[in-house]
Amino acid sequence: MIYLNYTRYGGAVSHADSTWSSLGKVNIYPKPSNSSNWNLTINEYNQNDGLCGKYALGEIKLNVYYFANYNDWNRKSCVSHEFGHALGIGDHDEEYNCIALLYKVVGCFISPQSHDKKDYYDRWQ
Amino acid sequence: MADDRLLSRRGWALVVALLVGAYIVWISIPATRQVEGSWVTDFSDRRKLVGYADAVFVGRVIERTEEVADLRWPSTRFRVEVLEVIKSTRRLDPSKLDSEPSRQISLPSSVIVDQYGGYTRDLSGKLVKVVFDGQELLEPGRTYVLATSYDADRSWYHVLPMGAVPADDAAARDQAVDSFRRAAAEQIPYEASAAN
Numbered sequence: 001m002i003y004l005n006y007t008r009y010g011g012a013v014s015h016a017d018s019t020w021s022s023l024g025k026v027n028i029y030p031k032p033s034n035s036s037n038w039n040l041t042i043n044e045y046n047q048n049d050g051l052c053g054k055y056a057l058g059e060i061k062l063n064v065y066y067f068a069n070y071n072d073w074n075r076k077s078c079v080s081h082e083f084g085h086a087l088g089i090g091d092h093d094e095e096y097n098c099i100a101l102l103y104k105v106v107g108c109f110i111s112p113q114s115h116d117k118k119d120y121y122d123r124w125q
Numbered sequence: 126m127a128d129d130r131l132l133s134r135r136g137w138a139l140v141v142a143l144l145v146g147a148y149i150v151w152i153s154i155p156a157t158r159q160v161e162g163s164w165v166t167d168f169s170d171r172r173k174l175v176g177y178a179d180a181v182f183v184g185r186v187i188e189r190t191e192e193v194a195d196l197r198w199p200s201t202r203f204r205v206e207v208l209e210v211i212k213s214t215r216r217l218d219p220s221k222l223d224s225e226p227s228r229q230i231s232l233p234s235s236v237i238v239d240q241y242g243g244y245t246r247d248l249s250g251k252l253v254k255v256v257f258d259g260q261e262l263l264e265p266g267r268t269y270v271l272a273t274s275y276d277a278d279r280s281w282y283h284v285l286p287m288g289a290v291p292a293d294d295a296a297a298r299d300q301a302v303d304s305f306r307r308a309a310a311e312q313i314p315y316e317a318s319a320a321n
Contacts, residue, residue: 050285106163
């Protein structure tokens with residue numbers, strides 16, 4: 001998965017890259033400057049909508065409305081969560097408990113938990 | 126001499142017409158795509174939903190006023206008649222995340238409500254219905270309890286996750302209003318510093 005980051009949150013993006021890369025099945029890296037190919041774009045938006053980020057069709061959007069005041073943990077948590085979606089993993093919204101990175105509410109974790117890892121390995125065998 | 130063509134000119138015209146017709150029917154039947162966002166608080170806890178919301182009210186959807194057919198994130202706006210107000214506050218500083226401090230305000234008789242989701246077309250031209258966070262689009266003529274955030278720049282109320290509860294008949298409306306009023310009495314204000 002090659003990503004192009006247009007946001008100012010490069011630290012959180014790098015963290016998300018490394019925490020998912022450590023699982024080993026998907027090669028994740030930023031778009032090299034000499035390449036014109038990528039399949040994930042990371043952008044910003046600004047709206048008081050209750051969402052720190054969202055993902056659809058190869059694009060992550062991070063919500064500056066929250067990121068501007070978020071601490072490092074919450075930024076990493078949100079971007080890592082969205083990277084999970086970009087890797088094809090859905091939310092664990094059937095259980096409103098703080099048990100997974102892909103839990104619906106951001107802020108519990110900044111790296112994949114056992115439930116997330118199972119979904120990842122199911123998807124990328 | 127026998128005509129060895131597979132189809133006559135009229136036959137080919139019929140085939141093309143059928144294919145075009147089938148394509149038009151195919152692109153007109155919407156496929157559904159689910160899109161999810163990452164919540165900043167647990168909106169499934171109605172006390173947190175109401176605590177985050179700027180306005181919670183019973184509203185009857187009058188009409189759909191605008192559709193933004195974005196490929197990834199379409200959104201739809203509605204004019205909504207305000208029937209009953211459960212909570213209506215305005216943040217003193219809209220740039221501040223936290224729910225407080227705020228002041229009470231009165232809502233007008235109708236407001237514009239913005240909702241993520243709507244209809245768009247994919248690259249093949251096919252109609253796609255995008256459902257955001259599993260929340261079906263509001264329908265004109267129906268009544269809902271709506272939990273919303275106020276967008277001062279755009280002067281509209283945005284439906285929060287889990288923030289549209291159908292309340293069409295008296296029983297459903299009473300039940301929903303009672304639940305939201307109890308949540309309002311015990312609301313948990315949003316704090317940006319909290320993890321969730």
